[in-house]
Amino acid sequence: MDVPVIADVLNLSVAEVHGVVTFYHDFRRGPGGRVMVRVCRAEACQAVGAEALAEHATRRLGVGFGGTTADAAVTLEETFCLGNCALGPSVQVDERVHGRVSPARLDALLAEAGR
Numbered sequence: 626m627d628v629p630v631i632a633d634v635l636n637l638s639v640a641e642v643h644g645v646v647t648f649y650h651d652f653r654r655g656p657g658g659r660v661m662v663r664v665c666r667a668e669a670c671q672a673v674g675a676e677a678l679a680e681h682a683t684r685r686l687g688v689g690f691g692g693t694t695a696d697a698a699v700t701l702e703e704t705f706c707l708g709n710c711a712l713g714p715s716v717q718v719d720e721r722v723h724g725r726v727s728p729a730r731l732d733a734l735l736a737e738a739g740r
């Protein structure tokens with residue numbers, strides 16, 4: 626993402642654009658993976674195993690949160706509530722939210738997504 630160019634076009638300072646780009650998770654400074662996987666780590670999901678699921682996801686994909694696999698297949702992100710609290714742990718794969726996701730179910734979702 627070319628922050629100086631965007632700042633120039635929008636007549637904003639580089640600091641203003643940088644602040645927005647780094648604050649909002651949906652802005653990325655480089656290309657993301659073909660599939661976006663978001664693991665909810667908010668309280669309701671934490672209470673039903675989200676941290677173990679998050680650890681499984683990072684180990685399984687070999688990237689930390691905010692990272693993209695070396696083959697550019699998957700970008701893994703953490704999020705803090707997907708509005709699916711009663712069915713946690715919750716995971717979003719691209720546009721679809723999944724509930725009661727176990728590590729095995731996450732593996733199946735990743736396999737469905739080609740990973």
Ligand code: FES
Pocket residue numbers: 665666667668669670671705706707708709710711713715
């Ligand atoms: S806390 Fe995870 S979906 Fe709301």
